[in-house]
Amino acid sequence: MPASRLKIATFNINGIRSRVGALCHWLAREAPDIVCLQELKTADESFPAREIRDAGYGAIWHGQKSWNGVAILARGAEPVEVRRGLPGDPDDSHSRYLEAAVAGMLIGCLYLPNGNPQPGPKFDYKLAWFERLIAHAQELFDSGHPVVLAGDYNVVPTDQDIYNPRSWRKDALLQPESREAYARLLAQGWTDALRQHHPDAPIYTFWDYFRRHWQTNSGLRIDHLLLSAELAPRLRDAGVDRWVRGEDHPSDHAPAWVVLGPAARRKRAG
């Protein structure tokens, strides 16, 4: 891929130590330039930094024993960390947000709380976390910087984004409050890149391990890449590396990605 085209991906790896081989296989085959990972499920000291470096990627990570955990990878470059954790609640101990400067852009990597079962404290935490994300996203958007907010949002935005909503109606991923928060985030001006590029197609990024959902393509679209105003016109392609979900012992998610074209040449002042 020419240097002027950037492939940016997000992938909920569901346990990086058990899948570092699969991760490196995907990196070698698809060569994304920037990768946001979620659900590392490992402490910082157990992050497989060496394997990832050997695969040609610089990385920063924000881990946690057993649960959560996010990382940002850059091919042939070192992401420059600018934020670790979402502002707004100093008591929040979950590792769910990491932000870095890469290739002249700001990359926000997020793992939004699942929120099940709902109603209940976990759903309340999801909605509170969403409000903090919306507040921070507004600041990023207003900054005028080129920004990508990528990750597992744990929200199915509309009924178009699921094979069949019937058995998921009571799930936290489809609740009106979850969808309203996602819509309010988009209303700041962000572009939901996969839906923008494929307005009518069914697009899934997650197939749960139950009930042969992968074999029957019973998926959900919950991993999203949001582009700020400056980046949206640079969107050239977007998709899902579905083949990753079909490998042996896969994550229940597949990587979602965008390709951005070169920045418009700056007009001469005057």
Place this chain on the structure above:
DNA sequence: ATGTCATGAGAATCATGA
């Protein structure tokens, strides 16, 4: 209610989150 994974405690299965 069910289904299937990864993780961790702790020693074989079980609890938890998703």
